[in-house]
Amino acid sequence: MSDNTVTVRRAVAADEAALLEIELTAWDATSGFPSLTAGDRTTFFAERYGPDAFLVAELAGRLVGYIRLQDKYPFPEGAGVLSINGLAVAPEARGQGIGSVLMDAVTAEAKRRGARKITLHVHGVNTVARRLYERHGYVVEGTHPREFLIDGQYVDAVDLALFL
Numbered sequence: 833m834s835d836n837t838v839t840v841r842r843a844v845a846a847d848e849a850a851l852l853e854i855e856l857t858a859w860d861a862t863s864g865f866p867s868l869t870a871g872d873r874t875t876f877f878a879e880r881y882g883p884d885a886f887l888v889a890e891l892a893g894r895l896v897g898y899i900r901l902q903d904k905y906p907f908p909e910g911a912g913v914l915s916i917n918g919l920a921v922a923p924e925a926r927g928q929g930i931g932s933v934l935m936d937a938v939t940a941e942a943k944r945r946g947a948r949k950i951t952l953h954v955h956g957v958n959t960v961a962r963r964l965y966e967r968h969g970y971v972v973e974g975t976h977p978r979e980f981l982i983d984g985q986y987v988d989a990v991d992l993a994l995f996l
């Protein structure tokens with residue numbers, strides 16, 4: 833019998849290799865920036881976003897997804913506003929609700945921190961992610977038309993927010 837249990841935990845330094853593997857396969861032109869996720873990337877964590885910034889999902893004990901949640905502003909007037917700066921599930925693990933579990937976990941974490949709002953950006957063409965965010969209560973705050981030129985196509989950037 834297969835074990836379909838999904839668990840979420842905070843990332844640790846030892847997750848580096850598994851997270852890098854997801855990072856190199858999860859993104860495409862509809863979801864990310866091909867120049868940033870090119871195959872020659874060799875590290876996942878960075879100084880601005882170490883393991884503390886990530887929650888990871890495991891399916892039957894295997895790391896299959898991550899979400900990055902950070903303070904949006906480094907000054908007190910913006911306290912309480914968090915930002916999701918990345919959500920990805922390994923291609924072979926999609927469509928099983930893992931993205932949804934990660935979104936729930938981030939909402940719970942934000943509430944625990946006393947946050948009042950979570951924001952994120954999504955490409956206008958990323959319909960799968962947009963549906964997921966909408967299902968979790970995110971609303972459109974604004975659109976930046978033709979913000980990026982990706983593989984020869986202009987792509988809108990959409991700002992979404994969840995008010996807690």
Ligand SMILES: CC(C)(COP(=O)(O)OP(=O)(O)OC[C@H]1O[C@@H](n2cnc3c(N)ncnc32)[C@H](O)[C@@H]1OP(=O)(O)O)[C@@H](O)C(=O)NCCC(=O)NCCS
Pocket residue numbers: 858859860863864919920921922925926927928929930931932933953954955958960961963964
């Ligand atoms: C967006 C993403 C995180 C969703 O992860 P997920 O674990 O597949 O999410 P869920 O299973 O909770 O929901 C995915 C939706 O796709 C559907 N789906 C079904 N089978 C699927 C499959 N094989 N592959 C992808 N989606 C599938 C799900 O039913 C659900 O549909 P719905 O929104 O109409 O209900 C994932 O597609 C991903 O990593 N995409 C690339 C990175 C990205 O776009 N990140 C967000 C950037 S802002």
